Amino acid sequence: MTQLEPIIHIVDDDNSYRTALARLMEASGYRVVTYGSGEELLANLSGSDPGCILLDLQMPGLSGLELQDRLTEKAPLLPIVFLTGRGDIKASVRAMKAGAEDFLEKPASREALLGAVERALLRSEIRRAEHDRVHTLQARLDALTPREFDVFGLIVRGKLNKQIAYELGTSERTVKAHRHNVMEKLGVHSLAEAVSIAERLGLLDLTAKPSDDAHGAVRRASP
């Protein structure tokens, strides 16, 4: 897997501003793709490359905030840096809450722009790494049989083999075998490591009792 140059996605309806920003980013050594509207971005964005999005908050048609909602689904790994012509506190709070990486006021200085972009790319890197790790763990988790998944769910909640056997209506010995397989497949050597995986995949946030829903949701989230 080759490490790609990050791409800066610039979304602004103002052609002149978009071009100027693109020039600055290119001069600073980034790959740049520009879009005249949120719709154009959604239509053409390929989520595989690392990078970030510079997004104008005020555009006719799909607004910046609406676009942000869509992007959390479509390109969750691309941090968004908002650009705005006005210090709109309400909008910025909303954007930040929704996960915006940064919020810059036009006309932004080069330092502010490049700083924000670098931070966003760093975050992008982190997100990708995190995503990759989660992805790997998810793949391992997917290797578990349903019975093993159930056992895993109970192990990470600190249940003893006896309790698990009771809950699943099986023998303690069978649970032991499943437990062994789970540790094997997940590549962990201790209960602590297993709990860590469960937490990272978000299994512990859900209800204390593992359910099919939680299992399904996690499964669906993997590609």
Add this chain to the structure above:
Amino acid sequence: MARASTKPSSPFTRIVSAFRCLLLLLIVVMAEPLSAEIVDQVPRILILYPYDEKIPATTIAGETLRHRLQQATMGKVDLFSEFLDLSRFPEKVHIDRMARYLSEKYADRRPDVVIALGEEATGFIVKYRHAIAPDAKIVFCGFSSADAVKLSLPSDVVGAFSEYDIAKTLLMARGLQPEARDLVIIGGSSDFDRSWLATARSDLPGPASGLKTTYVEDLTIDEFADRASRVPEGSIILVLTVFTDRSGRNFIPRNALERIAAKASAPVYGPYSTYIGHGAVGGNTVTFESVGTAVAELALDAIAGKPIASVNVPKTFVADARELTRWGLPESGLPAGTVLSFKEKSLWEEYWAAIIGIVAALALQGAIITVLLVERQRRLAAEQEARLRLLELVHLNQSATAGALSASIAHELNQPLGAIRSNVDALEILLRKEQPDLDLIRQILIDIREDDQRASDIIVRLRGLLKKRSEIDWQEFDLNEVVNSAIHILHAEAGQKSIVVSSSDPTRALPVRADKVHLQQVILNLATNAMDAMVDAATTERKLVFFRTALIENSEVELSISDTGRGIPSDQLDHVFHAFYTTKPTGTGLGLSIARAIIETYGGKIWADNRAEGGAVFRFVLPLAQHG
């Protein structure tokens, strides 16, 4: 009791009835002599005119006489007039017939007094008095005491004599011409003329008076005139009468005098009032008015039962102002009490009533005009004040609009500024490279210039929005320009609200005369209202503000601004332009009323409607500026 009262007659009743009858009889008996006495109290006066009613002398005297009698008796007099017409019918037959006629005519109403005007009428009544007015007192007038002797009048017939005093006429002339050394006296050839000459010779003072006196007589009329034209300068010419000249031609003395005076080289005087107006300066005379008055007094005394005796009619000095002017004689030289005829009254004397009236009317008009001017001034001031207030209000509203749009305007301005900044930053980096891309750098510079222009344009557009006006800045401009400018200003605001603003393509220039800023104000107002109306609309719905211009009969232009909001409740379409009408929580409710005031100031109309497909549409119509 009831029966008692119906008894035919009680003794008391009978006495009362008898008394009543007596009283009635007494009244009837007394009434008869009483009414007869009343009739007797109104005296009858018969006025005898010798000729017909067209002779001025008798007519003037008669009218004066009648007037005086009416006035003195307060109308309680019966006046009768008879025109004897003796000049046209001098025959005895006529005179007898007239006497008979009058005798019979006045048989039942015998006159108490008969007034005879002139010698002939006097002679007539004296002769026939027993037939016509046997008990009447007879008074006369119009001739001299010398003539009276010839008539041999009875002693009970008295009158007012007209005596002429030629010396007094000369007195007047000398008063006017104190320097005069020569006196020329002219008289005709008839008996009457000669008697006048004789009178003059006896009455006028001789050369002792210091005047060289010449009597001019026995000449033809032309010779008289010729002599008059050659008298020494500063002479006094006295014309007595010329009834007949040497050649035997008869004249009315007045006309003879007129011919003489026309050629005279010195002022002409004469003893008759009839000479006035025909060339005589003046004289001492008996006027027909004074004759009438004098005989009226005699008649009044006669009916009052007072004893009367003959009197002389007072003489009067008469003068002609035009002749005074002609000869340059001073008015101050006239004897006191002179009746000055033909005096050209000063404008004031002649028209004082009219002048007062006109002056009063002018003063009144002036006052009214002043009041109206003051009112007009005040109205103009009030209108000016109202216009200023409107302009202030417009400016306030402008400022409010600018305030509302300021955020999006800042954004609008930040686009070119941000672009410039990023371009400059990019340039800086590019120039640090060993082999800078000059084409790119050139392009960047071009873009910077364009963005700078863009920023500057925005500021120019906004300047109008903030400019305060103390008066309307009339200018002619293309309405399309203002629409485009407004769309530019609204662009950012619309972008933020995800509203698409569009306009119909202008097909031609739409020249209007107005204040550009005011119209921009109206358009921005309508458009921001339209955008606010769509705040509640879902994002997915297509939000649209559409500007459309259309011509109406090539003389007016209509601009419509429509939205896709909820529209206006139909019962409120008329109210939206009222002041303080608002649906917005923070609105002043003045925007549309100001918009209407502005449009109406420029001779247009504005109204609101709902579109069939939903949303409201605001339209205004303005007259197109006419060229040529």
